[in-house]
Amino acid sequence: MIETVIRKRIEILADKALQKRVTDAIDRAGITGWTIVPVTSGRGREGHWREESVMGTDKVFVLTIAAEDKAMALAEELAPMLTDLGFILSMWDVQVIRGERFD
Amino acid sequence: MIETVIRKRIEILADKALQKRVTDAIDRAGITGWTIVPVTSGRGREGHWREESVMGTDKVFVLTIAAEDKAMALAEELAPMLTDLGFILSMWDVQVIRGERFD
Amino acid sequence: MIETVIRKRIEILADKALQKRVTDAIDRAGITGWTIVPVTSGRGREGHWREESVMGTDKVFVLTIAAEDKAMALAEELAPMLTDLGFILSMWDVQVIRGERFD
Amino acid sequence: MFETAIQTFTSPVVLFFVLGLFAAYVRSDLAIPEPIAKAMSLYLMAAIGLKGGVAVAKSGIDGTVIAALAAGIVAGFVLPLFAYVVLKSFGKLDRINSGAVAAHYGSISVVTFVTAGEILTGQGREPGGFMVAVMAAMEAPAILSGLMLARGAGSKSGTQSTGEMLHEVFTNSSIVLLLGAFAIGMLGGAQGFAEVSPFFEAGFKGVLCIFLLDMGLIAARRMMDSRAVTWRLGVIAIFLPIVNGAAGTALGIGIGLDAGSAAALGVLCASASYIAVPAAMRLALPEADPGIYLTMSLSITFPFNVLINIGLISAFAAMLTGAGGATP
Amino acid sequence: MFETAIQTFTSPVVLFFVLGLFAAYVRSDLAIPEPIAKAMSLYLMAAIGLKGGVAVAKSGIDGTVIAALAAGIVAGFVLPLFAYVVLKSFGKLDRINSGAVAAHYGSISVVTFVTAGEILTGQGREPGGFMVAVMAAMEAPAILSGLMLARGAGSKSGTQSTGEMLHEVFTNSSIVLLLGAFAIGMLGGAQGFAEVSPFFEAGFKGVLCIFLLDMGLIAARRMMDSRAVTWRLGVIAIFLPIVNGAAGTALGIGIGLDAGSAAALGVLCASASYIAVPAAMRLALPEADPGIYLTMSLSITFPFNVLINIGLISAFAAMLTGAGGATP
Amino acid sequence: MFETAIQTFTSPVVLFFVLGLFAAYVRSDLAIPEPIAKAMSLYLMAAIGLKGGVAVAKSGIDGTVIAALAAGIVAGFVLPLFAYVVLKSFGKLDRINSGAVAAHYGSISVVTFVTAGEILTGQGREPGGFMVAVMAAMEAPAILSGLMLARGAGSKSGTQSTGEMLHEVFTNSSIVLLLGAFAIGMLGGAQGFAEVSPFFEAGFKGVLCIFLLDMGLIAARRMMDSRAVTWRLGVIAIFLPIVNGAAGTALGIGIGLDAGSAAALGVLCASASYIAVPAAMRLALPEADPGIYLTMSLSITFPFNVLINIGLISAFAAMLTGAGGATP
Numbered sequence A, B, C: 001m002i003e004t005v006i007r008k009r010i011e012i013l014a015d016k017a018l019q020k021r022v023t024d025a026i027d028r029a030g031i032t033g034w035t036i037v038p039v040t041s042g043r044g045r046e047g048h049w050r051e052e053s054v055m056g057t058d059k060v061f062v063l064t065i066a067a068e069d070k071a072m073a074l075a076e077e078l079a080p081m082l083t084d085l086g087f088i089l090s091m092w093d094v095q096v097i098r099g100e101r102f103d
Numbered sequence D, E, F: 001m002f003e004t005a006i007q008t009f010t011s012p013v014v015l016f017f018v019l020g021l022f023a024a025y026v027r028s029d030l031a032i033p034e035p036i037a038k039a040m041s042l043y044l045m046a047a048i049g050l051k052g053g054v055a056v057a058k059s060g061i062d063g064t065v066i067a068a069l070a071a072g073i074v075a076g077f078v079l080p081l082f083a084y085v086v087l088k089s090f091g092k093l094d095r096i097n098s099g100a101v102a103a104h105y106g107s108i109s110v111v112t113f114v115t116a117g118e119i120l121t122g123q124g125r126e127p128g129g130f131m132v133a134v135m136a137a138m139e140a141p142a143i144l145s146g147l148m149l150a151r152g153a154g155s156k157s158g159t160q161s162t163g164e165m166l167h168e169v170f171t172n173s174s175i176v177l178l179l180g181a182f183a184i185g186m187l188g189g190a191q192g193f194a195e196v197s198p199f200f201e202a203g204f205k206g207v208l209c210i211f212l213l214d215m216g217l218i219a220a221r222r223m224m225d226s227r228a229v230t231w232r233l234g235v236i237a238i239f240l241p242i243v244n245g246a247a248g249t250a251l252g253i254g255i256g257l258d259a260g261s262a263a264a265l266g267v268l269c270a271s272a273s274y275i276a277v278p279a280a281m282r283l284a285l286p287e288a289d290p291g292i293y294l295t296m297s298l299s300i301t302f303p304f305n306v307l308i309n310i311g312l313i314s315a316f317a318a319m320l321t322g323a324g325g326a327t328p
């Protein structure tokens, strides 16, 4: 049977305009990569929004897979942004193949 | 070290045309928000489909993060729709920062 | 309370041009279905890419939910592709309603 | 008649549709990006609405226009009844699916109408501008008719209040855009239209070509993927447009329309919706199977109308008015 | 004046905007796909830049042009100060939000300018081609002004170095495309433009119609969703464009511009940014509330300018030059 | 020659490409939405196919056309051999990557061809309509050639049956659309084309401007992100288009083509694919590194061809035919 190892998968919902701040933080944390998934609309405490690129109000999901320690360091670094800029972060354990790619 | 709490993350694959039924149910369940992610194609028991907005046959993922009890209540409420309308629901535990935003 | 069962959720990041190899493998594994989510950009060992459909360099997430044994069989089959083609696979346990749809 | 067929098959608009069918058939990866397809359908509706409005601003509203509107609305309510009976008996469909499919055949397809407009104009039988208003008026009634036929069976979690449904029907994007552009055309008149005509008029046929290329791709791909449609339903998807087309044309001539407008009414009756009605059915009758109604209307009736039936209807209209020689 | 209002309201461009407002108000699902909206805004900027460049290639750069550029840049720096005072006192906004909103009102809206260009040209008062360069010059100064007003309060995690900020401002897509197309227009001249004019000129008004349809939808939907804007802010969103518009027009006449160009300068002063500045503020002042600045500029000031204020400014410019009778 | 260079650099088409390079270089956020870019490339292919088909319908198919087709196909098979040798020896690439890159240089770039068409026409040397067919014929052979060169090394999980590969190559969207539109142009002839020409002809140059703006952005961004390309490969990406362009032009003159058509054949030989072939290689040779072949063809060869080489080839063709004075 194929061998899998456990890594953390982190998902951050961020403003597209501010996406670079998140990916820069990921790069600084020494994580091997990240992936951006588009988002079309949502509702939170500040009401409903729709994808309105013309006005620059749209959001994206930034996904990254990393070893637990780097993941926690990233979460720590992003924490103030979460509060100030209204980003959302969630993370959970996943099994991956070839874990060395996500160290 | 930064403190995280456990919440449920729920993901529902629904027809775009019927998305409002799902988000209305989330609002009724008292969950703080939701986010929509686009989907481009898929295959299930009913065969293959592609994004065909002109004909209104496309689908979306509705994502929401909530405390366990509200998540279960939502699942309960959505259960009949899953059967009748062919929606798909899955959920799992995630760690979040500032858990009070997802109660 | 509504009853849920545990299934594996598998997520594969693949080149759009090679997506059919992944979905064919899912079909061969006897899994009931799959869903494609678009991806807009990313960074890995090979540097940064952006969605450039004109040049055919874009990627997608292929998502599928399946019983543990089929999921592992799929991971086994996909493992060589992961190495050769630079795909990324992660999986984790999720709760689903009406588990028979994902056997 | 033969001449008509030749004309149809050398029109670039129709040829691009055939190219789309062909490309899907050989499993080419040719595809029109979906936001572009949506934009083209909005463009076509805005353009046709404007043009109709300008035409009516010039010609005014007279008895014929009122009669055409009334005929269209009545047809929208009545055609589903006939379709429903055929679908339940010969088609062996259950009540809910019969109602859903019937709603599609009573309603109209904007693109079929637009294509017919091009073909008829090419044959010297341009339909009156008011036919755009008739088309808009025919979109909704069949939805109500079809739902009433289907609803006896009850529908569980999918049930939508009638209020919601009516709101949905009257504010759906195609109605709002068509009628809105029609109103703008009437208010702005020929002068206002002149300013925007390079965009809305000069580009029209070209956009229609690319849109039909896409429709050909979608129709053929759906046909090849589909398993839900029996041969009986296939027969109905050809039979209904023939009968409804002839009936609509005759009705048009009966109420005094010119050959072009009567043919256009025939095309509206013959065409089946594949945008507005599927969306409404997905909301109001979610238990009905989209695999059935979309494949019938989009993959069988739509190509049949574009490739063959518009030509037949035009010839029939010419025959009825004794103006078979009108082709230049 | 009344005539002007009528002209405004039979222009297809304005009517499509009203249709968008209406469709959103009745909660229709009409929507322009977002990549299409973005493409239309790029198209409009490329077209207007080209046209301006060709015009300046023909007319050359003289003292008036320099004066207009200087006036625009000064206005861009000064207008936010006035707006800031009004927003803090009457508007009861805090320092950061006042600075952010002030930046929007000092900067400009390309679409308002383009719409004004169409309306003014229709009234026989076409603005000079160099006004496009003035517009480009006015985009950035207000951002710097607004930030300086807001920054005293400090900004935590959102802080961006001034270098980054300036880079952001001078390389944002609208500045690059506007000035790039302007330069291409100047280099290629009338001959180069002739080759591409069917695309950039003939399609212009039609694209503007569809773009304003979309803006109407977005403006009205945002208004209906929004809760962040108080009545005081609503009043300011009407008051500022009136005062700034009159001041800008008078300034234009004062430095010797013709009525059309002076009115265009007035419109630039009156208009509030809803593309470039929100993007810059999101980066530089992330603590400011987009719900406030977007709703004010997009949902109140923009419609007010398009529907009413452009007409007022045009009439005012005509009055100042004693050329009220210029309307053909 | 100098004149030619000036002409190239005042053409709006080329200037927009330069603007794209510049905007990417200053790290502007300017970007064309991806569905729009895709739609523009479909539009350009449909337009060029139609135009070629109409031209051939008028001129008929004679010996020259056949010779040009044969020359193109032979070149498609042979050019990769030469490129492969250079890439392996001077370029120090391994077998698989040499084969993959060679396939790109043997095949063609539609946009380079279209841009050359504009530039050549501007110089009074319009290529014959049949060159579109030659272009379509040259797309595939190099893919087969390149694969045979690379395959000796074997390829593991990526291996695709030759049947699949051929199907892929002959049904890829650009071949189907080009040849489909060509056929429609031949069937519909000048009359059919007249109906759609406002869309496909009038808009052509403008769309090409925006498309080249986007290509400039993409080419420069890829260049700046890339690390895979050595200086040796950079040299080859300039050397191959020069040699292949001269050889192709001479071949064209040799088989009796007019100067414009011969130059067009030269441009086809000089250009490297960055759409069809990368897609085919990703499927058939997934072990090859896209970072190498895309950067070479798109970020070096493509700009070199557009900015410099088309002008050189045109001058060379004029020299060979002794018609240097043909420039009006």
Ligand SMILES: Nc1ncnc2c1ncn2[C@@H]1O[C@H](COP(=O)(O)O)[C@@H](O)[C@H]1O
Binding pocket: A013, A041, A042, A043, A044, A045, A046, A047, A048, A049, A086, A088, B031, B032, B033, B034, B035, B036, B063, B064, B065, B066, B101, B102
């Ligand atoms: N409980 C939630 N689950 C999923 N997404 C959420 C949730 N709450 C907020 N969001 C997303 O986060 C965005 C900003 O939320 P807020 O800052 O609360 O307005 C919303 O528009 C949603 O897209």
Ligand SMILES: Nc1ncnc2c1ncn2[C@@H]1O[C@H](COP(=O)(O)O)[C@@H](O)[C@H]1O
Binding pocket: A031, A032, A033, A034, A035, A036, A063, A064, A065, A066, A101, A102, C013, C041, C042, C043, C044, C045, C046, C047, C048, C049, C086, C088
């Ligand atoms: N650690 C990671 N987490 C999430 N996505 C990643 C990660 N590493 C790589 N990727 C994605 O996988 C793609 C290919 O990675 P690579 O093969 O390392 O260049 C990247 O462009 C990213 O989209």
Ligand SMILES: Nc1ncnc2c1ncn2[C@@H]1O[C@H](COP(=O)(O)O)[C@@H](O)[C@H]1O
Binding pocket: B013, B041, B042, B043, B044, B045, B046, B047, B048, B049, B086, B087, B088, C031, C032, C033, C034, C035, C036, C063, C064, C065, C066, C101, C102
């Ligand atoms: N096992 C699965 N994993 C992921 N997505 C699925 C699965 N089964 C079905 N789907 C998605 O759900 C849609 C509807 O499924 P069905 O109702 O079975 O036709 C499919 O088109 C897929 O997008």
Ligand code: NA
Binding pocket: D079, D104, D105, D106, D107, D108, D244, D268, D269, D270, D271, D272, D273
């Ligand atoms: Na009908």
Ligand code: NA
Binding pocket: E079, E104, E105, E106, E107, E108, E109, E244, E268, E269, E270, E271, E272, E273
């Ligand atoms: Na202003």
Ligand code: NA
Binding pocket: F079, F104, F105, F106, F107, F108, F244, F268, F269, F270, F271, F272, F273
């Ligand atoms: Na070549």
